[in-house]
Amino acid sequence: MMNRTCRVATLGLAALLSTLTLSVGAQPVEVEGQKFEPTVEIGGQTLNLNGVGLRRRAIFKVYVAGLYVPQKSSSATALIGDRGPRRVALRMLRDVEADSFIDSFKDGLKNNLSESQLTALQPQVESLTATLKSIGEAKKGDAVNFDYTPDAGTRISVNGQPRGQPIPGADFFSAMLRIWLGEKPADESLKKGMLGA
Numbered sequence: 001m002m003n004r005t006c007r008v009a010t011l012g013l014a015a016l017l018s019t020l021t022l023s024v025g026a027q028p029v030e031v032e033g034q035k036f037e038p039t040v041e042i043g044g045q046t047l048n049l050n051g052v053g054l055r056r057r058a059i060f061k062v063y064v065a066g067l068y069v070p071q072k073s074s075s076a077t078a079l080i081g082d083r084g085p086r087r088v089a090l091r092m093l094r095d096v097e098a099d100s101f102i103d104s105f106k107d108g109l110k111n112n113l114s115e116s117q118l119t120a121l122q123p124q125v126e127s128l129t130a131t132l133k134s135i136g137e138a139k140k141g142d143a144v145n146f147d148y149t150p151d152a153g154t155r156i157s158v159n160g161q162p163r164g165q166p167i168p169g170a171d172f173f174s175a176m177l178r179i180w181l182g183e184k185p186a187d188e189s190l191k192k193g194m195l196g197a
Contacts, residue, residue, distance in 0.1 A: 029066070031193075034091035036066040043085045043149035048072050050079065053193020055186065061093045063144075065180060067194040074195050076181040083150065083170045088180065090144040098132045105132075108179030108186050117175065124154075124172040131156050131164025148173035 028035040031052045039046050047068035055062045068087040073079050079086075109118060109125065118125075135158055138144055147155045153168040154176070185191040 031064045032061060032091075032093060034064040034093075036064075036089065036091075040068050040087060040089075042068070042087055042147050043151065045070060045085050047085060047087060051192075051194045051196030053180075053187070053190035055190045057187075062096065063093055064091045065089065065190060065194060066091075067180075072196065074197055076191070076195060079195075080174050080177045080181055085147070085149045086173065086177075087148070088146040088177070090138075090146075092138050092140050092142045092144065094140050096138045098136050098138075101138060102129050102132050104186065105176075105179060108182070109175060111184040112178035112182030113175055121169075121172055121175055124167045124169060127165065127167045128154075128156075128176075131167075135163050146173075146176060 026038050028037050029049060029052050030036075032054060036049055036052050038049050040049075041047075047070060050067040050069045050072050052064060052066045054064055066087075066089040067079070068089065069079060069082060070084045070086075071082075105128065106125070109121075113121070135144075135156075138158070143159050145155075145157045147157065148170070149155075150170065153166040154173050155166050156163050179186055180194055181191055
């Protein structure tokens with residue numbers, strides 16, 4: 001009788017701990033006062049928060065970035081090579097002019113792609129540039145999302161409002177991910193954060 005009672009109590013405790021673990025795992029992640037939900041829905045699929053990191057430039061905190069993917073991974077190669085829906089979510093910590101954003105993105109692409117890769121993606125890079133110019137300044141507090149789905153390509157939104165035209169191609173989104181996760185990332189600590197390291 002005592003053994004049975006102990007077993008029931010142990011099972012009850014295990015169930016309670018399992019529930020607590022699940023609820024703790026489902027809490028938003030907060031970095032620099034910016035909250036990132038554990039999951040988001042994109043293209044009818046649930047994506048999981050892979051990791052969050054802070055982008056610094058010199059002494060300035062520029063933005064916090066979260067990466068959402070179908071399957072979590074600490075491998076940059078696997079995340080870049082994935083062809084499923086993904087999101088890079090930026091939360092601005094300061095005002096950034098469009099030209100500064102564009103220059104930073106172009107530098108990131110040049111640092112992580114070959115000449116031939118850059119040439120092949122030129123039309124998409126021009127579309128990205130046009131969209132960022134149309135947005136103008138990204139303000140402190142803005143939420144800027146780069147969402148990729150296989151059917152629609154890459155969509156850019158600011159505070160939930162779509163901006164510009166969708167940019168086609170899985171290769172383009174993978175190239176963009178290299179800005180943050182490539183061999184020469186924009187910020188090493190940001191890369192670690194987005195990889196969940």
